[in-house]
Amino acid sequence: MMGTMTEDAGTVPPWNAMTEEQTGRWTELLDGVAGLLPAGAACVRIDGAPHAAVVADRLADRLRSTGRRCTHLTGDVPAGRTARTVTLADGSGADRPPDGWDAVIRLRTERGGGHDAEHGADIVIDLHDPVWPVIRHVTRRLAGRSKWYIAESRAFxxxxAATWDTKFGDDMPAYAAAVAETAxxxxxxxxxxxxxxxxxxPALRTAVGPAGHVIGVxxxxxxxxVAADSGxxxxxxxxxxxxxxxxxxDGAVDAVFAAGLVPHLPDPAAGLAGLARITRPGGRLALFHPTGRAALAARHNRVLAPDDPLAEARLGPLLAEAGWSLDGYDDAPHRFLALATRSRSA
Ligand SMILES: C[S@@+](CC[C@H](N)C(=O)[O-])C[C@H]1O[C@@H](n2cnc3c(N)ncnc32)[C@H](O)[C@@H]1O
Structure with missing residues (x-):
């Protein structure tokens, strides 16, 4: 077992009270965050009760261990940047430096104020499980700065994986129906x-028949x-x-099916272009989820973001720019399915 997957299990334990795997996760996360921060002098605020101070301490230690100068403020915020120093302030009450914050890190915790409080944060760290922190969002301005994405996706x-099917197993017929509709x-x-x-x-395998090929990535x-063991x-x-x-x-495949993928890509436009690259002209794309967008947002206790890449008004242009033409869109409470065709001219 990696994280305990408990909900807000209390305080962050000291290093010596965690398993090797858990300290490894913390270290990997801190390295990911450190790599995202601007090089040189920077003012960084960490918000989110009750763990902001301990995260700031750990990040300061990690930055120092890699040779960066770092100050973790416990009092007033500096009047400006200190040369070559990362200044960390914890708590949303910290005064804004005259030139603004270079990065705001928001901790997602039970007491953290929900998704509204994450608005404007540059980095969001899920800390519901204090022994298994995971970066869940990085603003585009910083996202290309380090290799955080693969490690954090896998950590999430x-x-x-082990409980995915018991949690969501009833959705299988919805997948079969979506595959049937993609024709x-x-x-x-x-x-x-x-x-x-x-x-x-299984539905894709049935659809393409013995002469077809199915690849799961x-x-x-x-x-x-789990996919392999499930049969x-x-x-x-x-x-x-x-x-x-x-x-x-380029153009190697006839169709791409992607369920629940796009919201997890740091740059959905680039991701859709990547899917277009491997699909032959006239080939098909299905973006699916067994819950509609509004119902999914409600399940996660958040409101739909106006810039959601899967909103119809946004998805059409995103797909067009990536080399697809949107030709079907259904965002019903019980499922989301967008169908597109690979443009011949792209
Ligand atoms: C919400 S889950 C959906 C899984 C599956 N499609 C389903 O509907 O049950 C998203 C999946 O995408 C995978 N994933 C996230 N980012 C990825 C990436 N850049 N490349 C490949 N897989 C990715 C995750 O590991 C995870 O298995």
């Missing part, structure tokens, strides 16, 4: 990108292991790969 999905032809080569535990794989090894990957090739750098030549 890895511990969830993937017999003999096609189809890739399920972000296949998880393989809930779409995921970035999280534990998800692929759903029979006659399917499973691949550990990143949707942003798919190991296929």
């Amino acid at each position: 999905f890895g511990p969830r 993937t032809p017999a003999g096609a080569t189809v890739v399920d990108v972000g296949c998880g535990t393989g809930r779409a794989l 995921d970035i999280t090894p534990q998800m692929l292991s 759903r990957a029979r006659d399917v090739v499973l691949m550990l790969a990143d949707a942003r750098r798919l190991p296929f030549t």
Whole structure:
């Protein structure tokens, strides 16, 4: 067991009270955050009761251990940046430095104020489980700065893989219905990108028939292991790969199925372009989720973000720019399904 997957299990334990795996997770997270911060002098605020101070302490120690100068303020905020020093302030009450914060880090905790409080944060760290912190959001301005994404995606999905099917197992018929609607032809080569535990794989396998090929791609090894053990990957090739750098030549596949993937990509526009690259002109894309956007947002106790890449007004242009043409959109309470065709001219 990696994280305990408990909800707000209390205080962050000291290093010597955590397992090797848990200290490794903390260290990996702190390195990910450190890599995201601007180089040189920077003023950084960490918000989110009750853990902001301890996270600031740990980040300060980690920055110092890698040779960066760092001050963790417990009092007044400086009048300006201190040369080559990262200044960390904890608590949203900290006065804003004259030039503003270079980064605001928000901790997602039970007492943290919900998703509204995350508005404007540059980095969001989920700390519901104090021994298993995970970066869940990085603003585009900082996102390209380090290799945080793969480690954090695996840290989030890895511990969830074993119970994914018991939690969401009833959705299988919805996957079969979505695959039927995508009308993937017999003999096609189809890739399920972000296949998880393989809930779409049997339906895709049936759709393409014996002459077709199904490939399931995921970035999280534990998800692929569950898919393999479940029997759903029979006659399917499973691949550990990143949707942003798919190991296929241009136009190699006839169709892409992606359930629950796009919201997890740090740059959805680039991700959709990557899916377009591997799909032949005229090929098909299905973006699916077994819950509609509004129902999913309500389940996670948040409101729909106006800039949600899956909103119809936003998705159409995003797809068009990436080389797709949106030709079907259904955002019903019980499912989300957007269908698109690979443009011939792109
Ligand atoms: C919400 S889950 C959905 C899983 C599965 N499609 C389903 O519907 O049950 C998202 C999946 O995408 C995977 N994932 C996230 N980012 C990825 C990436 N860049 N490349 C490949 N897989 C990714 C995760 O590991 C996870 O298995």
